[in-house]
Amino acid sequence: MSPPSKICDLPTPALLLNWPVAQRNIERAAAFVDGQAVRLRPHFKNHKCVPLAKHQLAAGGCCGMTSATVDEAVSLVAAGVEDVLIANQVVGTSRVEQLLDLCRRATVRVAVDSTANALPIGQAAVARGIEVGVLAEIDVGSHRCGTQAGAPTIDLVRQLTAIPGIRFDGLQAYHGNVVGMPLSAERDEEARQSMIPAIETRRSLESEGIVCPILSGAGTATYRVVGQMEGVDELQIGSYVTLDWSYKQRVGDEFDVALSVLATVLSARSDAYVLDVGVKAIAHEFGPPQIAHPPNSEVPRFSAEEHTIVHATQHGLKVGDRVHVTPSHACATCNLHHQIVVHEGDEVVDVWPISARGYGLDLT
Amino acid sequence: MSPPSKICDLPTPALLLNWPVAQRNIERAAAFVDGQAVRLRPHFKNHKCVPLAKHQLAAGGCCGMTSATVDEAVSLVAAGVEDVLIANQVVGTSRVEQLLDLCRRATVRVAVDSTANALPIGQAAVARGIEVGVLAEIDVGSHRCGTQAGAPTIDLVRQLTAIPGIRFDGLQAYHGNVVGMPLSAERDEEARQSMIPAIETRRSLESEGIVCPILSGAGTATYRVVGQMEGVDELQIGSYVTLDWSYKQRVGDEFDVALSVLATVLSARSDAYVLDVGVKAIAHEFGPPQIAHPPNSEVPRFSAEEHTIVHATQHGLKVGDRVHVTPSHACATCNLHHQIVVHEGDEVVDVWPISARGYGLDLT
Incomplete structure (x- = not known):
């Protein structure tokens, strides 16, 4: 496909x-x-x-x-x-x-x-x-x-x-x-x-x-x-090259965050929403992921495998909306994915395999 | 192979x-x-x-x-x-x-x-x-x-x-x-x-x-x-079925830990040794990994991608020795590996693919 x-x-x-x-x-x-x-x-x-x-x-x-x-x-x-x-x-x-x-x-x-x-x-x-x-x-x-x-x-x-x-x-x-x-x-x-x-x-x-x-x-x-x-x-x-939110704090203006994980809103209530990403999609060595929108977003805990609960009032998000999530650790996050989707704005420019991800025997 | x-x-x-x-x-x-x-x-x-x-x-x-x-x-x-x-x-x-x-x-x-x-x-x-x-x-x-x-x-x-x-x-x-x-x-x-x-x-x-x-x-x-x-x-x-050290504490005698990550000693000094496993091989949502030998082993921090430093006196380990490491979270650990090696004691019984690990597009 x-x-x-x-x-x-x-x-x-x-x-x-x-x-x-x-x-x-x-x-x-x-x-x-x-x-x-x-x-x-x-x-x-x-x-x-x-x-x-x-x-x-x-x-x-x-x-x-x-x-x-x-x-x-x-x-x-x-x-x-x-x-x-x-x-x-x-x-x-x-x-x-x-x-x-x-x-x-x-x-x-x-x-x-x-x-x-x-x-x-x-x-x-x-x-x-x-x-x-x-x-x-x-x-x-x-x-x-x-x-x-x-x-x-x-x-x-x-x-x-x-x-x-x-x-x-x-x-x-x-x-x-x-x-x-x-x-x-x-x-x-x-x-x-x-x-x-x-x-x-x-x-x-x-x-x-x-x-x-x-x-x-x-x-x-x-x-x-x-x-x-x-x-x-x-x-x-x-x-x-990718940066992450933790490293961004340590480099100032020199480099910018290029990496994100795109997530989907699974469930929404007035004071919170739930995303379809967890620790199996986002590494968290240096803290929970950050979410830019809305500005008062807060991730109270981050240990579930497939979910992120975001506390935010007036978030305006509904089921099916997409959210960009920034990890605290880019290196371990890339290791969780088969590919990286390269984009310019909304356009997909390319899809590159993360060939060296994961551990295991080469049984080919 | x-x-x-x-x-x-x-x-x-x-x-x-x-x-x-x-x-x-x-x-x-x-x-x-x-x-x-x-x-x-x-x-x-x-x-x-x-x-x-x-x-x-x-x-x-x-x-x-x-x-x-x-x-x-x-x-x-x-x-x-x-x-x-x-x-x-x-x-x-x-x-x-x-x-x-x-x-x-x-x-x-x-x-x-x-x-x-x-x-x-x-x-x-x-x-x-x-x-x-x-x-x-x-x-x-x-x-x-x-x-x-x-x-x-x-x-x-x-x-x-x-x-x-x-x-x-x-x-x-x-x-x-x-x-x-x-x-x-x-x-x-x-x-x-x-x-x-x-x-x-x-x-x-x-x-x-x-x-x-x-x-x-x-x-x-x-x-x-x-x-x-x-x-x-x-x-x-x-x-x-796999258990992990965190869950073992919560089930008592009912089930036992069947999962481990085999690691190799990369470097050894009198009060510590270094293993070739880190957060890309062992998930740590519920704490750092545990090491049974020697009994006084301690993992002071666990955030490096490819290393675990183990503090232990009289560990008796040398470069090349193998150590079984138990994760705090089996589910997210399995997700980091391509295969699970099934063993009985020292014998490899089978090697099974972890087919659903990782996220990504099916571009086949």
Whole structure:
């Protein structure tokens, strides 16, 4: 079946991308690196949608894509993307095998934070007669994966350079703690301070004669500051293209919300109405969804699978009316949908598959 | 590619169903209605997995399946399930057309709570020369969709019986507020009290000569109480088959947790380890996931897309080790995965597709 030509004819819930807004977001990020040495490495995890990734790459200023998982990298490489950084540890025999399949077909690098993590990759690479490029991940404040900057990372890198099948290609540093801070001069300063130890570690390695071609990091809230720091090569900017209401509060005028979920009013009473979207259509890590109309709308709780109750007086909505809902977390919301419907106003411009959504075995 | 024969060889995150536990859950629910007039109508929204639904039906005592969406009903009818109740309002031209396609192929009923909701269904049914069976939804405490018991519902039913293309088949009443209460005599009493107005509404309709063949409702936490009430025909029991840690606290010994997400340790330090699962693999409406080993494990926050940080001293885990993680919400977790891997101990018994996961257009 072909998709309808108007968004009002879509079955709901439907994930929508406002194309003029998304294009403007893409152009603004590309303009920032224009004429500079630093490059963008857009993060695929935001939308997992290949056609959208291709628009990001086509806008210029990119050195490749970032992915969070091997499955995401599989989608990108299958579509012809030639340079992918899996900004995460890859562990387990079947995941390592998947990684190596990709390394034969494209430049695919991966983050490591221990020899326990790197050795199986190296062994499998040697068995295939290839080499895998790795970035040593530094913990610059997220306290997730990664080694501490300075001596612990330098020790790890020395060991990595001795592992057959492993090629040390540089460092990764992501300050997840900073990108969550409100827009402020303090956040900019925190972002800068968090990256200094990573840059210093790079310099120490280089002074030892260990070549360190790449330092990759930052996010939508911090790429502008980090992109001006000498010694940073790649900006892993992700959410900027779709945005969400939570991130919008943290970026100010720079980018705008392009993503929404179209919903239908199932039931209406004088002080409330009920939409046909719930937690299976809208992710809520950073709060319940927001609804622009009417201005006094309030979502008192958001935990049902297929319903959103909106408290609003004088809402003027009736059964069958359509409402645009903005999620607090775009990345996890895109993961809930098979496609993203690209629109300009009321017109459906295109429908793009979200090919890397969900988890599971490839049993084809 | 064929799936591995051992769960330890699965790529992670992997959704697992402990088959002996799930079978026992299925048998216990079937045993409850054995020899009674009341029937089970298992809720497909829990797992959206057709082979699992077929096991539920095969265990006996069922009058059909419940679904939350038209898409779920499409999966069930395509697989040959002959009786489906969409326990929700269906609104919008394309959704109504989908519903009518199903009504030609199976007994598919739908909940309505207004003439605004029922009229378009009736009009479309008349245009096709068919009739759609509807249940009038009563709000028995969820304050979501539904009319109030008594006069408002009786008025609606009178109007429904006059709409061409609509066949009034009975009432639906779901106390979402009660199923969330802790296991207690108070909860049982609340469940009973909430259903009395629905049963009374049924009696009033029947005393007016309006035939009301079905009263359908209840959930895993309340089916036992409600199933003993005269005038209740169907029990929409869903979560019982997989369960999750949140629901386990609310059912006591009756059912056990059969669902887990298998995860891999990406990184380990003395006081913590990091797993390769996050909010894109594990739903968290009712709290962060739980980890049984070691007993002092704690998940301090759970909002990352691909990571869970587990605080635990003396965890003894190393990079590459596997850990079973239990979600707080099984229904939304199943929706994140393409398949469910059915296992008995370490053995993979089967791999079943979660065919109705996610939202989107059928563009095939």
